[in-house]
Amino acid sequence: SQTIHQWPATLVQPVGSPLSLECTVEGTSNPNLYWYRQAAGRGLQLLFYSVGIGQISSEVPQNLSASRPQDRQFILSSKKLLLSDSGFYLCAWKLSLSAEQYFGPGTRLTVT
Amino acid sequence: SQQGEEDPQALSIQEGENATMNCSYKTSINNLQWYRQNSGRGLVHLILIRSNEREKHSGRLRVTLDTSKKSSSLLITASRAADTASYFCATPPFQGAQKLVFGQGTRLTINP
Numbered sequence: 181s182q183t184i185h186q187w188p189a190t191l192v193q194p195v196g197s198p199l200s201l202e203c204t205v206e207g208t209s210n211p212n213l214y215w216y217r218q219a220a221g222r223g224l225q226l227l228f229y230s231v232g233i234g235q236i237s238s239e240v241p242q243n244l245s246a247s248r249p250q251d252r253q254f255i256l257s258s259k260k261l262l263l264s265d266s267g268f269y270l271c272a273w274k275l276s277l278s279a280e281q282y283f284g285p286g287t288r289l290t291v292t
Numbered sequence: 293s294q295q296g297e298e299d300p301q302a303l304s305i306q307e308g309e310n311a312t313m314n315c316s317y318k319t320s321i322n323n324l325q326w327y328r329q330n331s332g333r334g335l336v337h338l339i340l341i342r343s344n345e346r347e348k349h350s351g352r353l354r355v356t357l358d359t360s361k362k363s364s365s366l367l368i369t370a371s372r373a374a375d376t377a378s379y380f381c382a383t384p385p386f387q388g389a390q391k392l393v394f395g396q397g398t399r400l401t402i403n404p
Contacts, residue, residue, distance in 0.1 A: 212390055223380060223396040224335075231390055239391075270334055279323050279384075281392060283334035 182207035186284035199258040203271030211273040213254040313398040315381030
């Protein structure tokens with residue numbers, strides 16, 4: 181069966197510090213991968229998605245970036261965090277020919 | 293951009309009652325999905341309904357789709373305390389898209 185992991189679960193970082201969130205999927209090959217951000221009590225905002233290694237689509241221009249160094253690994257990064265980067269970050273995957281997305285447990289980021 | 297809009301934003305009912313949530317969307321779609329999110333957790337896929345389907349059931353869940361009105365509803369029958377969560381509809385922004393646009397969600401509270 182497929183599983184998706186995200187780490188860390190929680191993170192408190194000062195403004196201006198770098199960020200690296202990691203997401204890995206097990207039990208499947210060549211998944212589509214997604215990064216979302218969710219503000220408190222709100223819906224999901226799609227940040228990046230990838231349909232293959234090295235292929236990244238950016239949905240929202242901001243100080244975040246994403247990379248997919250391996251088939252089942254998706255990394256969200258920032259060189260300098262802003263207060264507005266605080267939120268709940270969710271990674272998801274799906275098979276390219278399917279519609280359903282499967283979400284990881286999320287990372288709670290607080291920028292202070 | 294906003295595709296799905298859930299209504300109501302919040303719903304509080306007694307255990308055992310039925311809960312109905314609605315979703316409206318803007319563009320032509322080939323499917324619509326409903327997800328559940330427990331507080332502080334990742335989203336869980338509940339049900340997918342395709343554009344050529346009008347109604348779909350899964351356990352205590354019933355989803356309807358009216359493509360002429362660009363709307364869908366999620367009915368949870370015989371609600372339980374464990375159904376307390378936020379519920380989101382999600383649609384592809386255009387047919388064939390490899391991404392989803394989520395609504396802002398309905399926060400459902402089941403009172404014992």
